[in-house]
Amino acid sequence: MSVAFRREGxxxxxxxxxxxxxxxxxxxxxxxxxxxxxxxxxALEAEIAELVQQGAEQSRIDxxxxxxxxxxxxxxxxxxxxxxxxxxxxxGTQVTFRHNGKERTLAITGDDEAxxxxxxxxxxxxxxxxxxxxxxxxxxEFAGKEDALEILAIVVVPGATKA
Numbered sequence: 001m002s003v004a005f006r007r008e009g010x011x012x013x014x015x016x017x018x019x020x021x022x023x024x025x026x027x028x029x030x031x032x033x034x035x036x037x038x039x040x041x042x043a044l045e046a047e048i049a050e051l052v053q054q055g056a057e058q059s060r061i062d063x064x065x066x067x068x069x070x071x072x073x074x075x076x077x078x079x080x081x082x083x084x085x086x087x088x089x090x091x092g093t094q095v096t097f098r099h100n101g102k103e104r105t106l107a108i109t110g111d112d113e114a115x116x117x118x119x120x121x122x123x124x125x126x127x128x129x130x131x132x133x134x135x136x137x138x139x140x141e142f143a144g145k146e147d148a149l150e151i152l153a154i155v156v157v158p159g160a161t162k163a
Contacts, residue, residue, distance in 0.1 A: 017062065020070040023111045027077040028123060030092045030157070033113035037075050044068045074112055081110075086156045089131045091123045096153040097131065099142065107157050108132065 029037070048064045084090040094107040107120045108131065114122035121128050130142040134151045142148035 017066065019066060022070070022073060022077075023122075023124065025124060026079055027074060027110065027112075028081050028091055029078045029110035030081060030113060032157075033110040034075075034078055034080055036113060037071060037078060041068070041071045041075060044071060078110075084156050086154055087135065089134045089151065089154055091132075092157055094155050094157050095131055095134075095151060098150040098152060099148060103152065105153075106131075 044064060044067055048061065048068060051061045051064060081091045084092045086093060089095045089108060091108050091110065094105060096103060096105040098104075105119060106127070108123050108128050109120045111122045111124060114120050114125070123129070123132065127142065130140050130149060131151070134140050134149075136151050136154055138151045139147040140149040140151070
């Protein structure tokens with residue numbers, strides 16, 4: 001018998017929907033990052049309720065539920081970092097440094113809070129790993145080059161930690 005005659009619908013030929021991958025390692029977050037996770041969870045719960053009430057397609061509801069599972073996992077595994085002192089580069093600090101003759105400023109955040117376009121990189125990014133633990137005036141190796149990064153300033157990011 002031909003597939004066309006026995007198939008219930010087109011769903012069986014669609015790609016399977018996998019869970020959203022969880023970044024490896026600890027889920028270190030700033031207070032701001034934890035608040036963003038909480039807000040995302042609340043928004044997804046409201047979205048799912050609205051989709052169910054509207055009788056939306058099951059695939060849309062399933063996608064929202066998959067996102068909800070991801071953010072629930074991120075909330076459960078979140079480890080709030082202690083407040084940085086601003087003496088060394090840590091999660092929750094903003095660091096100004098010189099690399100290849102150019103001055104740059106980046107904030108070090110948790111994985112889910114990172115937004116490179118806005119100058120916020122995850123603590124697990126290679127550049128952040130090279131910067132972590134550095135002090136003002138220190139030279140750091142990066143990309144196989146000695147003294148590639150010169151630390152110019154470190155400040156605690158406002159709102160990154162609980163007061």
